[in-house]
Amino acid sequence: MSVIALRRPAAAPPAERRERVIGGHVSVREVTVEFGIQAGQNGARRAVERASLEIEPGQFVCLLGPTGCGKSTLLNCLAGFVHPSSGSVQIDGEDVVRPGPKRGMVFQHHSLFPWKTVKKNVAFGPRMTGLGRELAEERARQFLALVGLSAFEDHYPHMLSGGMQQRVGIARALANYPSVLLMDEPFGALDAQTRAMMQESLLALWAEFGNTVLFVTHDVDEAVFLGSRVVVMSASPGRLIADIAVPLPRPRTPAMLTAAAFIDIKRQCLDIIRAETLKAFEQAARA
Ligand SMILES: Nc1ncnc2c1ncn2[C@@H]1O[C@H](COP(=O)(O)OP(=O)(O)OP(=O)(O)O)[C@@H](O)[C@H]1O
Ligand SMILES: [Mg+2]
Incomplete structure (x- = not known):
């Protein structure tokens, strides 16, 4: 008998049905993150300070804040790349201790x-x-x-x-x-038109799959257009200082960008973010 005769005939790959996921419940409690050789000692740098955040399964939340305030650090805690110095990060009641396939991550620059x-x-x-x-x-x-x-x-x-x-x-x-999708300024490097298209297609995918999403951005329009809530972080060290509901109907459409309700929520976000960005600039000037 030849070796070839022992081979199984090539079969067409079995078709796989697309699934809807069960969005994860995200629970961040009193999370502080310090970097440096001697965390907790003099010289350690506090990136996130006592951040608490609950996200319901399947909710789309945007995290907004000035540059360097600790957005990526908080997201990385949820991904399991960074461990909090104190406090806890749980998904569906389980501590996040390492990266895992149920938490999908999308970065600003492709990886x-x-x-x-x-x-x-x-x-x-x-x-x-x-x-x-x-x-x-x-x-x-x-x-x-x-x-x-x-x-x-x-x-x-x-x-x-x-x-x-x-x-x-x-x-x-x-x-x-993934039950939770973590997105760190995924459209930050794109031109305005591509970005707008990507925002709409992301919302369509989210509507189809039902993942819980935490989306980091410093673009206020993007945050309000995408999110059901916009959570705002203070200048460094990052504290969560506002949690603004976005009660705009879904599906979101580009026409909403000029609606009075949209502009009103955007103004609330801008007022907070402007004050925090000013603080961040002052901090940088003093450093
Ligand atoms: N691995 C690390 N080691 C030491 N310091 C870090 C580390 N990662 C972040 N930091 C510091 O923590 C602070 C918060 O950084 P982070 O990247 O979380 O901010 P960000 O809000 O995502 O900023 P940006 O909007 O510019 O992306 C910064 O001062 C940064 O230098
Ligand atoms: Mg970042």
Whole structure:
């Protein structure tokens, strides 16, 4: 018998149904983060101070604050990359101690593997959670279709524009069906038109999947357009100083950007953020 005869015939990959996820309940209690060799001692730098935040399953919350105030640090605590010096971070009642597949992360600049094709980048997470290659690649194709990049599955990241790379990043984060999606200024480097398109498509994906989302931005329009709540951080060390509800109906549309209700909420955010940005500049001048 030849070796070839022992091989199984190539089968079409079994189709996988797309799922809606169960959004995670995020609970941040009295979190303080200090950096430095001697955290808690003189010389340590306090990045976040006694931050508390509850996010209901499936809610879309935006975190707004001046540069350097500790937004990424707080997000990284939720991702499991940074450990609080005190306080607790829990998702669905469990302490976050390390990164995990149920928390998807999207960064400002894409963090794709440059040596892997777009499809293999997206399939990587599902492969790591134990899915077979064919199913993982099938899932990658589905998610690339959702972000409009089916035609680019065999391209490498450097062959794509910045906006396309961010779409791959979103597909990659969603492909693990995360209960919580953590986004750190994902559209910060994009031009205004691409950014607007990406905001709308992100909302459509969120409506389909139901993840809990924490979205960091320093763009007030973006925060109000996307979020059901806008949480505002103070100048460094970051404290959560305002939690503003955005009772605009969904689906959100570009026409809402000029609605009186939108402008009113935007003004509330701007007043706080302007005062905090001024403090941040004064701090920087003194440093
Ligand atoms: N790994 C680290 N080691 C030491 N200090 C850090 C570390 N990460 C962040 N910091 C400091 O913590 C503070 C908050 O930084 P962070 O990146 O969280 O701010 P941010 O609000 O995300 O700022 P930006 O809007 O510019 O992205 C800054 O002073 C920063 O220098
Ligand atoms: Mg940041």
